[in-house]
Amino acid sequence: xxxxxxxxxxxxxxxxxxxxxxxxxxxxxxxxxxxxxxxxxxxxxxxxxxxxxxxxxxxxxxxxxxxxxxxxxxxxxxxxxxxxxxxxxxxxxxxxxxxxxxxxxxxxxxxxxxxxxxxxxxxxxxxxxxxxxxxxxxxxxxxxxxxxxxxxxxxxxxxxxxxxxxxxxxxxxxxxxxxxxxxxxxxxxxxxxxxxxxxxxxxxxxxxxxxxxxxxxxxxxxxxxxxxxxxxxxxxxxxxxxxxxxxxxxxxxxxxxxxxxxxxxxxxxxxxxxxxxxxxxxxxxxxxxxxxxxxxxxxxxxxxxxxxxxxxxxxxxxxxxxxxxxxxxxxxxxxxxxxxxxxxxxxxxxxxxxxxxxxxxxxxxxxxxxxxxxxxxxxxxxxxxxxxxxxxxxxxxxxxxxxxxxxxxxxxxxxxxxxxxxxxxxxxxxxxxxxxxxxxxxxxxxxxxxxxxxxxxxxxxxxxxxxxxxxxxxxxxxxxxxxxxxxxxxxxxxxxxxxxxxxxxxxxxxxxxxxxxxxxxxxxxxxxxxxxxxxxxxxxxxxxxxxxxxxxxxxxxxxxxxxxxxxxxxxxxxxxxxxxxxxxxxxxxxxxxxxxxxxxxxxxxxxxxxxxxxxxxxxxxxxxxxxxxxxxxxxxxxxxxxxxxxxxxxxxxxxxxxxxxxxxxxxxxxxxxxxxxxxxxxxxxxxxxxxxxxxxxxxxxxxxxxxxxxxxxxxxxxxxxxxxxxxxxxxxxxxxxxxxxxxxxxxxxxxxxxxxxxxxxxxxxxxx
Amino acid sequence: xxxxxxxxxxxxxxxxxxxxxxxxxxxxxxxxxxxxxxxxxxxxxxxxxxxxxxxxxxxxxxxxxxxxxxxxxxxxxxxxxxxxxxxxxxxxxxxxxxxxxxxxxxxxxxxxxxxxxxxxxxxxxxxxxxxxxxxxxxxxxxxxxxxxxxxxxxxxxxxxxxxxx
Ligand code: FES
Ligand code: FES
Numbered sequence: 016x017x018x019x020x021x022x023x024x025x026x027x028x029x030x031x032x033x034x035x036x037x038x039x040x041x042x043x044x045x046x047x048x049x050x051x052x053x054x055x056x057x058x059x060x061x062x063x064x065x066x067x068x069x070x071x072x073x074x075x076x077x078x079x080x081x082x083x084x085x086x087x088x089x090x091x092x093x094x095x096x097x098x099x100x101x102x103x104x105x106x107x108x109x110x111x112x113x114x115x116x117x118x119x120x121x122x123x124x125x126x127x128x129x130x131x132x133x134x135x136x137x138x139x140x141x142x143x144x145x146x147x148x149x150x151x152x153x154x155x156x157x158x159x160x161x162x163x164x165x166x167x168x169x170x171x172x173x174x175x176x177x178x179x180x181x182x183x184x185x186x187x188x189x190x191x192x193x194x195x196x197x198x199x200x201x202x203x204x205x206x207x208x209x210x211x212x213x214x215x216x217x218x219x220x221x222x223x224x225x226x227x228x229x230x231x232x233x234x235x236x237x238x239x240x241x242x243x244x245x246x247x248x249x250x251x252x253x254x255x256x257x258x259x260x261x262x263x264x265x266x267x268x269x270x271x272x273x274x275x276x277x278x279x280x281x282x283x284x285x286x287x288x289x290x291x292x293x294x295x296x297x298x299x300x301x302x303x304x305x306x307x308x309x310x311x312x313x314x315x316x317x318x319x320x321x322x323x324x325x326x327x328x329x330x331x332x333x334x335x336x337x338x339x340x341x342x343x344x345x346x347x348x349x350x351x352x353x354x355x356x357x358x359x360x361x362x363x364x365x366x367x368x369x370x371x372x373x374x375x376x377x378x379x380x381x382x383x384x385x386x387x388x389x390x391x392x393x394x395x396x397x398x399x400x401x402x403x404x405x406x407x408x409x410x411x412x413x414x415x416x417x418x419x420x421x422x423x424x425x426x427x428x429x430x431x432x433x434x435x436x437x438x439x440x441x442x443x444x445x446x447x448x449x450x451x452x453x454x455x456x457x458x459x460x461x462x463x464x465x466x467x468x469x470x471x472x473x474x475x476x477x478x479x480x481x482x483x484x485x486x487x488x489x490x491x492x493x494x495x496x497x498x499x500x501x502x503x504x505x506x507x508x509x510x511x512x513x514x515x516x517x518x519x520x521x522x523x524x525x526x527x528x529x530x531x532x533x534x535x536x537x538x539x540x541x542x543x544x545x546x547x548x549x550x551x552x553x554x555x556x557x558x559x560x561x562x563x564x565x566x567x568x569x570x571x572x573x574x575x576x577x578x579x580x581x582x583x584x585x586x587x588x589x590x591x592x593x594x595x596x597x598x599x600x601x602x603x604x605x606x607x608x609x610x611x612x613x614x615x616x617x618x619x620x621x622x623x624x625x626x627x628x629x630x631x632x633x634x635x636x637x638x639x640x641x642x643x644x645x646x647x648x649x650x651x652x653x654x655x656x657x658x659x660x661x662x663x664x665x666x667x668x669x670x671x672x673x674x675x676x677x678x679x680x681x682x683x684x685x686x687x688x689x690x691x692x693x694x695x696x697x698x699x700x701x702x703x704x705x706x707x708x709x710x711x712x713x714x715x716x717x718x719x720x721x722x723x724x725x726x727x728x729x730x731x732x733x734x735x736x737x738x739x740x741x742x743x744x745x746x747x748x749x750x751x752x753x754x755x756x757x758x759x760x761x762x763x764x765x766x767x768x769x770x771x772x773x774x775x776x777x778x779x780x781x782x783x
Numbered sequence: 784x785x786x787x788x789x790x791x792x793x794x795x796x797x798x799x800x801x802x803x804x805x806x807x808x809x810x811x812x813x814x815x816x817x818x819x820x821x822x823x824x825x826x827x828x829x830x831x832x833x834x835x836x837x838x839x840x841x842x843x844x845x846x847x848x849x850x851x852x853x854x855x856x857x858x859x860x861x862x863x864x865x866x867x868x869x870x871x872x873x874x875x876x877x878x879x880x881x882x883x884x885x886x887x888x889x890x891x892x893x894x895x896x897x898x899x900x901x902x903x904x905x906x907x908x909x910x911x912x913x914x915x916x917x918x919x920x921x922x923x924x925x926x927x928x929x930x931x932x933x934x935x936x937x938x939x940x941x942x943x944x945x946x947x948x
Contacts, residue, residue, distance in 0.1 A: 024878050031886030032874040034820020034860030038887065041819035125803065202824045202832060202921045203887045253822070253887030254921050286825040507885030507922050670881045674927055678884060681924030705829035705919070713925040714916035742924075 018516040018526055019733075022670035025512040026526070036251040039206035039223045039283070046208055046281035047072075049272065050127035051265060052117040052134055053292060054109035057143035057364035057698025058156070061107060064117055065135040073130055074120040076272065078106035084271065085237040087262055089330040090479025094170030094342075096335055097162040099362065101327035103237065103264040103271075109138060110158060110326035111364050112699055113292030118268055120280060143364040143698035147300055147323050150361040158326060158362040167328060168335040168360035170342050172416055177355040180315030184306035188390045193767040194378040194747075195691035196298035196323070198702075199371040200710050203253020204289035207266050208281040209273035218273045219246045222266055225259040226544035227504050229331055229480070231536050233262040234270050245270065249534035252506030256682070257370035258294050259506070260544065262330040290708055291700040294369030295692050298323040299337065299378045307390050311401045313352075318345050318382075320358035322375075325367035331480040334360045334368055339476060341375040346414045347383045348425045348463040348636060349405045354415040364698045372682060373740040376464065377747045381768060384460045384748035388755065389764070399433050402461055420463065421730045423636045424662045429461050431722055432638035432660040441642065449760065454647055455655075456757025460639045460748035466663075466737025467552025468632030484629035485553045486540040489518070489561035491569070491622035493608035495601030497522065497529045499561070502542010503554040504534045508739065509671040513551060514558045516668060517733065521562035522569070523586030524600065540625070549737055551667055553628055556732035560626035568618050572603050575614060633728040635663040635736035639680070639745035641753040647761070647779055650772035652688055652754055654717045661741065662724040665734035672738060673721055679742020680719050685711040686743070687750035691769050758782075789853040793818060794862030802849045808842075809833045811849035812859060820860040820890045824919065831918030834891040835859050841898035841917075860890035863897065873897060873935040882931035884922035891918050896932045905943035906936050 030036055052064075066075045086100035104115060116136060121127035144150050144158060150165040158165055181187060207222040224230050227247040235242035252259065265282055272280040284293070300321045306314040320341045324334035338358035345356060387405075391398035406425040413419050436457065445455045465472075470483030488500040499518055503510065510533065515526040522529075532538055542554075566586055573591030574581040576598050583593050590597040604622060606613055611620050642656035659676055666672045689709040693701040702708040727734035751765040754775070761782040767774060786801040793816055800815040807826075812818045812835070824832035826845045833844040836858040863871050870878060873896055883889040892915065899906060899914045906914075911932060920928060936942040 024881065027886070028878045028883060029868070029870060029874075031883055031889055032860075032870055032877055032893070033864045033868065034818070034890050036820075036886050038819075038822070040823070041813075044814070044817070125805070200921055201887075202830060202885070202919065203822070204824075251887075252885060253824075254885040256921070286827065286830075509884070674881050674884055674923060677924030677926045678922045679924075682921070704827055705825050706827070710919050710921060712916040712919060713912050713929060716925050719924060719926055 018519040019667050021516065021668065023512060023516060023526070023668055024670070025509045026515065027509060027511050031251070038203055038251045038253055039208055039221050042221055042250065043208050043281040043283065046210065046279035047120050047122060048124040048127045049269065049280050049282040050119045050124065050131045051115040051282070052119060052131050052136060053288070054112055054114045054116050054138065056109055056138050056140045057112050057145065058141040059109050059138040060141065061105065061109060061116065062137040062139055067133045069130065072122060075134070076104070076118040076268070078102060078104040081271065083239060084267070087237065087264065087327070087330050089328055089333045091333045091335045091477050092479065093477030094168050094335060094339060096168050096333065099159040099161055099167060099328050101264060103267050111366050113288065113366060114326070115264055120272065124283065145363055145365060145694050145696060145698045147321050147361055150323070150363050158364065162362055165362045166359055167324065167362050168338055170339055171357045172342060173355045174353040174415060177315050177317065177353045180353050181306045184314055185309040186307045186390070186393055187304060188307065188386060188393055189304040190389065190766060191300065191302045192382050192385065194297050194299045194381065195769050196295050197371060197686055197690050198290055198293070198295055198692055198708060199256040199258035200708070201254030201256060201258060204284040204286060205259065205263065205265065205293055206283045207269045208279065209269035210279040211273040211277045213277065217244045217246060218270050219248060220266065220270055221248045221250055223252050223259060224249050225255040225504060225506060227534055227536050228502060228541050229543065230262055230266060233330060234267045237267045238271055240274065246537045249504045249506065255506050256372045260332065261294055261369045286705060287703045290703050292366055294329060295325060295366045296368055296371035297337065297375070297378055299375065301378065301382050303382055303386055305386055305390065307394060309394065311394055311396045311404045313349055313405045315353040316345065316351055318356040320356065322360050322368070323363050323365065324360040325363060325365045327367040329367055329369040331482070332370055333478065336370055337368060337375045341379050343416045343418065344376060344465060345379055345383065346416060347379065348407055348461060350407050351415050365694060372679065373744040376462070376740070376744040377683060377686060380460055380462045380744050380748040381751055384752055385766065388752050398459065399429065402429055406461065418465065421633050421728055422726055423463060423634055424724050424726045425461060425463065425636055428636055428638045428660045428662055428724060431724070432459065432640050432658060435658055435660070435722060436640040454645045454757040456643050456645065456753040456755065458641045458749045458752025458756055460745040460752065462745050463634040463636040464737070464741045464744055466633055466635055467549050467630055467731055469553060469629035472632050482543040484627055485542045485557045486625065486627045487554065487557040487561040488540050488623065488625050489565050491565060491604045493604055495604040497524065498532055499529060499558055500532045500539045501554050501558070502540045504544045508675070509668065510554060513667045513671060514554060517555055517558050518562040521559060521566050524589055551735045552633065552731050552733065552737050553630060555667065555735060556630060557626050557628035559732050560628055561624050564624035564626060565622060568622055568624065569600060569603055571617050572607055572614050573598055575617060576603065576606070628732065630731055633664070633730040633736045635738050635741060637661045637741050637745055639749040641746070641749040643750065643753040643757055645754055645757040645775065650775035652770065652775065654684060654750065657717050658720045659742070660722045660724065661738060662726050663738035664728045664731070664736035665725055666723060667733065667735055669723070675739050676721055676742045677719050679740060680746045681711055681716045683743040683746025684716060684750060686769060687747040688769050689715065787850055789850055791816065791852055792856045794858055804848065804850055806849045807845050808847040808849045808852050809844035812844060818859055818861050822887055822890055824888065829919065831895060832888050832891040834894040834918060836894055836898055841895050860893055863893060872938050873900065876931040876935035876938070880927050880931040880934055882923065882927045888918060888920040892920065892928055896935070900936060900939060900941050905941050907943040907945045909945070
């Protein structure tokens, strides 16, 4: 029976469907409530924090109380990175609206809020730096003395022959683009519960996080406590999308409280806090210049990349993650002979940036795919044909930034998408609609997605903390069930199901006998988490390796018991078989553990194995097609059709894979049309509720059609490539191209996202 | 702050609790009744994660005060499955169609869809999308939620085919 590849419904679901899931806030009964007092100013000097008479049992904690607690200061050893430090609670200055300045503890959240409101926080405001232009202005206030010019990262890649390519070009296409700031907006905001265990002196931090092991190390280091005395648990986590990777100051503070006051302390973030003070992403500006030959061949590319990464540098990835990913991955799936680029991270008095699904690739793809459409128009070449001429077709291919593209289907996916989109039919409908004064547009986005990359890829970035590998411990219990303990920590991706499918096939066992255990530093081996589209590839590969080792042990034991050669033993249907003879795995497990006199000379006394996996990485690829209608009067965009041709290698569970694509595309559409974090000139956030920051509802997201191609990766053990981020990467570009196509009669070019109705109206007005 | 005694009937069972007047129905359900299946995604009436049925109407539990629900009947996600845990047809459809990922929004969608399917008359595609657009989900892109509710409506004989738009 092949379990891998089946659309198996998830083992995660029944409890969640009964309302019996355990999210952090569901576990908080009995804990004292923590409320953070947050800075109302973007920049300023703290003069005083005065509390009214606190009711009995209530506490106020300020930076002055945190003697000996370290700062959050991630490292990057390349690209002129300036290490900047974030205090858990500041003593001297505030750096963004929403920064935690003090913590109030009371018996209930209501009481804590009442006390927080009565606290007098005296801050002398200073001139804030809010935008990219503010940060770059000569003479601008400097956020961190360590980072002159507010430049925290300044990376360049410059090929010597780039200028020559431009001198040779028949056509140079040049433009700027801008991506608005976004918030990943998981439906469950952040939450933490730190509980002191009096019997052992240990602390258990339950937190809505993506990287429990990393969080544990980070907090133990900050607080100078024994890591062994801290357990971090990620229970059910209500989405993360990158936002919950970071070590935020709120979590060490909770652990500090639990240690100091020997009790349980809980912080449940509200939506306003999450919108203004968790992590933002993708406020970027790119300037692109590309050289083309008359036949459409791309000869060279120059890029200047600026990212507003906010007040501090997120731990562990650092604020370099956005600009440096853009720097390294701008060539995308195209053959690019020569490249010159500079990428900077700029500090401002705004909420710090952290990775969000796709990190910089949605912006890079927006830039690259607008470039292809603009170049096609300038050269008079069909946009599909122009892409086809430039896409990489021979693998492995080394990009000008040194990345190796493994076997993929760039041209094939483009052709499949173009065919399924019926472009000639669309053009006829578009022409007919235009005669009625309606504006339809079709846009394509081709891209590749670097996924499942391990240690070498992260080490190449010069990161002080290098994530990458995953470790899996597998064991068969004496009763014959299998426990798979993983260091990764999924939160909606269904790894409990997918990994059980993989292990089931290797062990000849029904997945219902397999338990995947994750999200608890006491019960799982050290590992990283679920991010960067890596779960199926890396945790999957490690699971497969571990299961194979266990299978070998089972076969050896079975061979002894069945008096056969180990090579002749196969595992299926819950038993080991040698010809017609068989023995149930439950019986083997029992004998190994409880009748060890029969078997222990073979492999010892248990059925436990460990495996590690650390692949170099692979690239999945896709082509997105969007069809839109733009109302030229109101500027409103309706997405009529969305098509995805996705190649993520071998699909371990297509039901789950499709769900990842749907969710990613919905976020991408929202990033293209709806969502933007806005700040006033004084650094006050204007989008503090879900009435201002606009995640899409079912009314805005069309049916998403998916066509799968399965180019198996030679670079990964399972043949799978990651696909968690792809939906979000391609959709903004496809929508931007579709709107530009729809409004071609006005000469409108979308160079700024989100393309809100107001922006589209302004573009049409100015074009007229 | 002084507390008011109230009586909530939740999933058929009486709960006598004392609440501050400002306590929301959502907090009363979660903290006073111990029913944490009702989730809070925004506490300002936008996301619908807190949707429950109050005397048969789908409401945002974060926008109601607990005292407003005094002596009234409330249904929450915990009341959907059979006492032995067997999923009802709507829950089963979510499971089979992968209508959830992280599962945080799921109780709200289940209660919203429960309400819709209990209204007289059949549901068609336009109504389905219109009603389900009341709630937010960040993970699924809605497609499989729509598929799941459509499947449940079909199984329950509540679906009306309409010509595709
Ligand atoms: S929590 Fe009630 S609507 Fe969001
Ligand atoms: S399943 Fe995660 S928010 Fe809906």
